[in-house]
Amino acid sequence: MDFSLNFAPLAPYWPVFLLGAWLTLKMTTVAIIVGVAVGTLIAFLKRSNHRWISQACSVYIEAVRNTPFLVQIFLLYFGLASLGIHMPTFAAAVLAMIINIAAYAAEIIRAGLESVPRGQIEAAECLGLSRWRIAWHVMLQPSIERVYPALTSQFLLMMQASAMASQISAEELTAIANTVQSDTFRSLETYIVVACMYLALSLLVKLLAWGCGEYLFKRRRVIRRATMEAARRRVPSTSPYQPKTAAKAANSGSTS
């Protein structure tokens, strides 16, 4: 069984791999930004007092969350094509991703909104703030901070799901991997390289998410700085009881 991993034939393809990574990143970023915006809207709509709006949102969310992303992409791309609407593959992939992220984000954000204590909403009402102001300042902002870890996990999952866009021939990292491996006949090596690139992209996205979090959530920075300050400035206690003098007193007491 002759087996050896030979990465050499892949070397000239590195710009192509980088292009693929860039396309994946672009696709994911656009989908995340639009998807979270739509998801926030749906999270609020789902809490609406009108039953049919709330039901429609539930149907949408459950339909998206209980069907595979691959099928959603096929339905969107091939389904629309059969109805005469021909979209470019990149746009179709991004649209499918937006629809998918919005559903998951809506659930995550809704859970955050529901965890805002009723008392704070009452306090805001009693200060005369309008409903929109309350929704933005008192409900949404702390909710986003609270559910930020869950949201960022979802973003990472979405970036990996973008690989499925290769199945409708959209241009991203996996599609490029398929092309390269059919050119070089080095399939295992190609996919190992691409796997590493996805890992690097994941790390990049995690870093970006952490950075955004630090910038957006001033409170965390302030609290962390304050605790570090307090830890540094550890002041010795001024209790009247000092172990050394007490021991001395005990000793002198016993010998005298």
Next chain:
Amino acid sequence: MSAIVKLDQVFKSFGANQVLKGVSFEVEKGEMIAIIGASGSGKSTALRCIDRLETVDSGTIEVCGMRVDAPDVDLHRLRQEVGIVFQGYNLFPHLSVQENIMLALRHVKQQSRAEALSVSMAVLEQVGLGNKADAYPEQLSGGQQQRVAIARSLAMAPKVMLFDEVTSALDPQLTGEVLRVMENLAAGGMTMLLVTHEMAFAKRMADRIIYMHQGTVWEVGPGEMLDHPKTPELQAFLNNGL
């Protein structure tokens, strides 16, 4: 002289449970009224109805000439005339102390950033927390958080301030600093209604004490009323210590 707050035969039920059974009292401008009673007597509910946090089933409530019980009441104006401080402080955790106070100043009173900044610093100084403007609620003690909550309501320059058991969640040392702030407010002429368990404070500071029992006003009188209760229910309440 017409009263600034007037309740007349207010009835309120929560489902099958009738909490207010015909509550009537008046508050003059500049008065400090303490409302005392056992839990379940309806005192918090009555207070919350004044700021329309609860709607009444029947009866009238008048605040600064506005009919609070009317369905078309101008809530925007009502909530600027009435300030309320809650037992649980309800500060906004993601905003600093100063931002908590400035939020309504900027978006309800439409003040400019500079104006809001100076008003918020002034009220913070008034409650003794001028040096904590940039701190976040979680960095403060319970007493400090409650004083910020008082400052937040005060900044809106209300005509009446309501206090719903504001020291009940605090231990004795922290209670004192909050009561001192409330004393200063009263000395400054603020009309205040407090639901409280602090009997000594009520006796010393309140112009009148309203004792509520099972959903109605049972006894009303000045602080001395607590030394000479007229009704057996008030006597029993005072004997129980709460």
Next chain:
Amino acid sequence: MIGSFSWQHFFYLVQSIWWTLVLSGLAFLLGSIGGFAVLLARISPRRWLWMPTLIYIECVQGIPLLILLFIVYYGLSVYGFALPALVAAGLAMMVYTSAYLGDIWRGCVEAMPRPQWEAAECLSLTRWQTLRLVIIPQALRLSLPPTVGFMVQVIKMTSLASVIGFIELTRAGQIINNSIFQPFLIFSLVGAFYFVLCYPLSRWSQSMEKKLNVSNR
């Protein structure tokens, strides 16, 4: 060549559901065993155990299942094994599932309050005994909602096996579509079948979570 969707097509789809379930079950079963091993290694105090496990989890969670699938499929063929698609898919999904389940279960075990460990220690229980008798029984309850939730993910992920030619529900849909070209109808139907498989599990997970929250209050 746009034909019409017949009952034969419908039954073809329904039959393929069986293979979706087989792959899901296989992935979940093998993945659970692997996941348990991952859990134990990850919570171990021994550096040579938890460090590689952490790397393993981070790697598997950082690459798409599709790529993992290709690596297993093409990797095995490089070695000379021409394995059926089911085995390749099963293997790839086992790796995927074990990493995710292991991480989920680790979270549940770490959510167990420190006093529980301390109480057991003070009773002279060994680490393994504490885990077996005190921690895991409690963590099990906590882990049910996310584990059932992940089962939904597994069922949805089996759709990727279609890419390497394994005939499950999605592939069956593609095959039919290639002959009669009615993607809207076919993929809506395929989606509906997945929904019927997944939705009950989603609801079960949600209701378990609600019960858990109520009892914790």
